[in-house]
Amino acid sequence: MPDLLLELRSEEIPARMQRRAADDLRKLVTDALVARGFLYEGAKAFATPRRLALHVAGLPARGQDVREERxxxxxxxxxxxxxxxxxxxxxxxxxxxxxxxxxxxxxxxxxxIERPGRPTLDVLAEILPEIIRGFPWPKSMRWGAASAKPGALRWVRPLQSIVATFGPETETPDVVPFAVDGIAAGTTTYGHRFLKPDPIEVRRFDDYVQALERAHVVLDADRRKDIILHDARDLAFARGLELVEDEGLLEEVAGLVEWPVVLVGSFDPSFLEIPPEAVRATIRANQKCFVLREAGSERLAPAFILTSNLVASDGGLAITAGNERVVRARLSDAKFFWDTDKAIPLESRLPKLDSIVFHEKLGTQGERVARIAALARELAPIVGANPDRAERAALLAKTDLVTEMVGEFPELQGLMGRRYAELQGEHPSVAAAIEEHYKPVGPSDRVPTDPVSVAVALADKLDTLVGFWAIDETPTGSKDPYALRRAALGVIRIILANEHRIKIASLSSKMFAWLLARQGAQIEAFIDEKPVENTESRSAEIVENFAIPARFLNFDGLLSKNRELLFRSIDFHRSESRYQDFGSYAKDENIQQYILIARQQLGLMIYVEDEREAAERATELAKQIYWLHGFALETIDAYDLGLLESIKSNFNDKFIARLEKFSGLESQSILVFFADRLKVYLRDQGARHDLIDAVFALPGQDDLLMVVRRVEALGTFLETEDGKNLLAGYKRAANILRIEEKKDGRSYEAEPDTALAAQGEPEERALSEALVAAREAASRAVATEDFAGAMQALSTLRAPVDAFFDKVTVNAEDPALRANRLALLNALRAATLEVADFSRIEG
Amino acid sequence: MSSAVDLAPRTSFQGLILTLQNFWAAQGCVILQPYDMEVGAGTFHPATTLRALGPKPWKAAYVQPSRRPKDGRYGENPNRLQHYYQFQVILKPNPPNLQELYLASLDAIGVDLKLHDIRFVEDDWESPTLGAWGLGWECWCDGMEVSQFTYFQQVAGFECAPVAGELTYGLERLAMYVQGVENVYDLNFNGGLGDERVSYGEVFLQAEQEYSRHNFEVADTAMLFRQFTDAEKACRTYLEAGAPEDEAGRHRMAQPAYDQCIKASHVFNLLDARGVISVTERQSYILRVRELAKACGAAWLRTAGGGA
Structure with a gap:
């Protein structure tokens, strides 16, 4: 059966794109063939820096004849x-x-109708140019004279030639007749750019691979990787060293050469006083070289492995010398960074964080650190950490971001901070937390366990979540640009692994309030800082710079139009000249609006920690409000504290209540997000998602550890005979209730009358008594977090419930008796609600 | 009398420049002199920015002194300078053998391709201030980046049709490599031997010290802010004054306007070095320069040079 050989030779393809491109090429060509009814035996694609190649084996020479009757x-x-x-x-x-x-x-x-199958060659000539034109490169370009016209061919870098042959092994294959943008498919390719640049005639895959090998091109990336890895290990071994393996780097390096030649270089051992991670990052990131370590030790050796693309006429002496020179210069830089960084205590770097924007709507890293530190302190007692250490670690956690070393190698964040902290004599837990607060980074990453690390890691992640929640940057579908799902999963894993009791919703609520307070202060600062030229642009600027106020000011039902009014009013208020004529303005609609908002701002003052500052700003705001109401300024001064009091009593309570409600709503939506993440996590661990739903359906479930405990207990209970039967009884009761309640147009939520039940059937009485006892016992057990005990209490209901359904007719003639029996069923529903919402349980 | 000067690139910085000039002159390039304004890179020269736009073929090569105020190190860093030389080659449309030509130019300056490992490593280029981007590589010689190689896709917000190929040689770095020198100030500038030798440090060390002081500590920021606004205004005024009179007409002031765009860009770099531009403002300044660059690009496309 004939084979297809396709080679697309171009200028250097970025290493990171090669493997994907080879896969895409194979898939696109074979899919297109299969879609046209051409089956094949096998297909394999290859990539080097200068070519993509595809071999499709065992294609038919022509398509099948089609016979149909119409x-x-x-x-x-x-x-x-x-x-x-x-x-x-x-x-x-x-x-x-x-x-x-x-x-x-x-x-x-x-x-x-009889249609003879089309020759495969023709079909290939049709599909290949289409695939080349539409190839899904992550980034592509135009080039050369052809790029003067619209619709020119795009490729990752200029495409130089195309080889496309098709035919059986025994014969000379045909060239697939097509051309793309003037590049005609043929049988000529070229070897290694420097070692064998001459043209090569190829006919089919086997001789193609061999001809390339002779021309110093190893077609298969995996083979290039093998060569590099083995040669590197051998060269290291010969020097009594070991290769520090690095799969990502190996993949990249294999994409930078067609003919790997591995060499060893060395550097001055004095550079080894730089932390090993930094040495490795320097040599890896800048030079794409591997580092080596002393055999049987973790210590780095003053040597590195480089992979060149050339069999040099001097055996690689010049290449090695050149690379050593660059490595030396780079390590000198790294050493300079290390020495400079060491000389500056981490805490003195804090002010610099104030100038780094974390997110334009969430302020600077400095503000973020302040929040994380406060939160870490708050969390410390809950997770068993020393509050001072937790706060200290949080304070220092981001300082390495402004060190020279991390500036150069962002991947060393945390780790360098830890090193610098150790050097300046921080407590070991504090130093460790600086590195570990980023953890867990991925699903396989370690979860921190040191209480200080836990406090900072939780604070960091919760701050991220709440912050992005507040500015509406929540994950949607596959888009999660700020990795919020990962942050939530991290929180879940830390809490569960360390068995901590943390109220997610109430913590989040508190953090929203912090963000809110900060925002109020910032707007004021912003307005003070920049004199107004134009109120329109000011309003726009504020809206653009502060997403949170826009949102938070909205919560009182203010539309965006009203926000504009606020800003206009603030500007109006601040231009002194307008103080003169307040009478008419007081009636102005803008001003009315402003008064409303100023009152809200006043409410924010409860979140300003410094009492004096709060009082001053509250007075200022109160003045504004009263002045706008038409009081004379002088009068206001006289009011002083009495004024504040009256303001507070008149407006504040209502406002604070609203504020809390809003923060509560926001944190509820975060809780739903956590619940979803927890579901995904528990499902991966083998838990039933309906049980998780059943537990989350209960109010106030914001303690993730308790949720998990409850789910576990529920799962175990439902495995037992008692559990299964009780669930069946519950379903039956719920069913009857639903039907009867609908029929009667009323609900039976009243407590059942035990006296009435006592006069009825014995089973009725038994159930009534059992329900009271079970519910009480379950409730007691839940209160002590003994979920298994609660399930045990419920299990006592099984027999009376079964007997009740067996012997008692719910729909009794006597309406009072019937109502009471329905109330009994409802009491069963209520009793189960002590542990979970059974209506969410499947089966 | 034997000359006390050896102009081979391995002994002379200016010899390296002359060799590159001769090489590209032989390829039919117009050999220009540096643009007489302060720029951050050879790309800002109108011979690249403006000439890369429009359908007309264009081949040029030139040395461009480049100023990066923030890179000043008071003459204390062996690799970093706030003023250095780029050798710039622009070929529109790019010839199909541009990579081969580039390699031949390395050979010409004494890089033996049988001994040295030359690699093309992905490096996509983007200039936010010029509204320009392209795909290409940084070219490595034994692990050291010695040039930038870019296929311009867009300049001043306009698609390049046809595409121009741009080569930028970092001359000091290349010379250090070819001369085997570790410190830029030790480069032999003139190729003079013995007493005739003039080092790079003798020519530029004092300037690096003085300009670092100027860039970081003293540059008059009030004046610079004014100059930025003035240049921005002037650019718009000139564009207005030269605007085509009708649909079919040509623009008559694209280049003087573009000079003001260059000026604004350099003034911005100085302000940035002085640390008086905040992070948020930074973005808006870059945007303002880009708007000028775009307007100048649009104007150029309405000139004879731009193919109108």
Whole structure:
């Protein structure tokens, strides 16, 4: 069977794109063939820096002949129908059709169409240019004279030549006849750019691979990787060293050479006083070289492995010397960074964080650190950490971001901070937390366990979550640019692994309030800082710079239009000249609006920690409000504290209540997000998602550890006979209740009358008594977090419930008795709600 | 009398420049002199920015002194300078063998391709201030970046049709490599031997010290802010004054306007070095320069040089 060989030779393809491109090429070509009915035996694609190649083996020489019968119109049908039939069947006249007679339908025409299969070569000539034109490179470009015209071919870098042959092993294959943008497919390719740049004639895959090898091109990336890895290990071994393996780097380096030649270079051992991670990052990131370590030790050796693309005439001396020179210069830089960084205590770097924007709407790293430190302190007692250490670690956690070393190698964040902290004599837990607060980074990453690390890691992640929640940057579908899902999963894993009790919703609520307070202060600062030229642009600027106020000011039902009014009013208020004529403005609609918002701002003052500052700003705001109401300024000064009090009593309570409600709502939506993440996590661990739903359906479930405990207990309970039967009884009760409640148009939520039940059937009485006891016991057990005990209490209901359904007719003649029996069923529902919402449980 | 000067690139910085000039002159390039304004890179020269736009073929090569105020190190860093030389080659459309030509130019300056490992490593280029981007590589010689190689896709916000190929040689770095010198100030500048030798340090060390002081500590920021606004205004005024009179007409002031765009860009770099531009403002300044660059690009496309 014939094979296809395709080679697309270009200028250097970025290493990171090669493997994907080879896969895409194979998939696109084979899919297109299969879609046209051409099956193949095997396909493999390859990539080097200068070519993509594809071998499709075992294709048919031509497609299968197609035979089909197409039913036509009746004999004697109108001409229009006949013409349509002839056209669709590809016939010239009815003579080419056969007549078939059917006992029911009579006689009609049938066209027997025979289409010979198309030669594969033609089909290839059709699909290959299409695939090349539409190739999904992550980034592509135009080039050369052809790029003067629109619609020019795009490729990752200029495409130089195309080889495309098709034919059986025994014969000279055909060239697939096509051209793209003037590049015609042929049989000529070229070898290694420097070692063998001459043209090579190729016919089919086998001789292609061999010819390339002779021309110093190793086609298969995995083989290049093998060569590099083995040569590197051997060279290291010969020097009594070991290669520090690095799969990512190996993959990249294999994409930078067609003919790997591995060499060893060395550097001055004095550079080894730089932390090993930094040495490695320097040599890896800048030079794409591997580092080596002393055999059987973790200590780095003053040597490195480089992979060149050349068999040099001097055996690689000049190449090694050149690389050593660059490594030396880079390590000198790294040493300079290390020495400079060491000399500056981490805490003195804090002010610099104030100038680094974390997110334009969430302020600077400095503000973030302040929040994280406060939160870490708050969390410390909950997770068993020393509050001072937790706060200290949080304070220092981001300071390495402004060190020279991390500036150069961002991947060393945390780790360098830890090193510098150790050097300046921080407590070991504090130093460790600086590195570990980023953890867990991925699903396989370690979860921190040192209480200080836990406090800072949780604070960092919660701050991220709440912050992005506040500015509406929540994950949607596959988009999660700020890795919020990962942050939530991190929180979940830390809490569960360390068995900590943390109220997610109430913590989040508190953090929203912090963000809110900060925002109020910032707007004021912003307004003070920049004199107004134009209120319109000011309003726009504020809206652009502070997403949170826009959102938070909205919560009182203010539309964006009203926000504009606020800003205009603030500006108006601040331009002193307008103080003169307040009477008319007081009635102004803008001003009314402003008063409303100023009151809200006043409410924010409760979140300003410094009492004096709060009082001053509250007075200022109160003045504004009263002044705008039409009081004279002098009068206000006299009011002083009494004024504040009256403001507070009049407006504040209502506002604070609203504020809290809003923060509560926000944190609820975060809780839902956590619940989803927890579900995904527990499902991966094998838990039933309906049980998780059943537990989350209960109010106030914001303690993730307790949720998990409850789910576990529920799962175990439902595995038992008692559990299964009770669930069945519950479902039956719920069913009856639903039907009867609907029929009666009322609910039976009243407590059942035990006296009435005592007079009824014995089973009725038994259930009534059991319910009271079980519910009490379950409630007690839940209060002590003994979920298994609560389930145990419920399990005592099984027998009375079964007996009740067995012997008692719910729909009694006596309406009072019937109502009471329905109330009993409702009491069963209520009892189960102590542990979970059974209506969410499947089965 | 034997000359006390050896102009081979391995002994002379200016010899390296002359060799590159001769090489590209032989390829039919117009050999220009540096643009007479302060720029951050050879790309800002109108011979690249403006000439890369429009359909007309163009081949040029030139040395461009480049100023990066923030890179000043008071003459104390062996690799970093606030003023250095780039050798710039621009070929529109790019010839199909541009990589081969580039390698031949390395050979010409004494890089033996049988001994040295030359690599093209992905490096996509983007200039936010010029509204320009392209794909290409940084070219490595034994692990050291010695040039930038870019296929311009867009300049001043306009698609390049046809595409121009741009080569930028970092001359000091290349010379250090070819001369085997570790410190830029030790480069032999003139190729003079013995007493005739003039080092790079003798020519530029004092300037690096003085300009670092100027860039970081003293540059008059009030004046610079004014100059930025003035240049921005002037650019718009000149564009307005030269605007085509009708649909079919040509623009008559694209280049003087573009000079003001260059000026604004350099003034911005100085302000940035002085640390008086905040992070948020930074973005808006870059945007303002880009708007000028775009307007100048649009104007250029309405000139004879731009193919109108």
């Amino acid at each position: 039913k036509g119109p009746r004999v004697g049908a109108p001409d229009g129908a006949v013409q349509g039939f002839l056209k669709s069947a590809g016939l010239t006249s009815l003579d080419e059709a056969t007549i078939v007679s059917d006992p029911k339908k009579g006689e009609f025409y049938v066209a027997k």
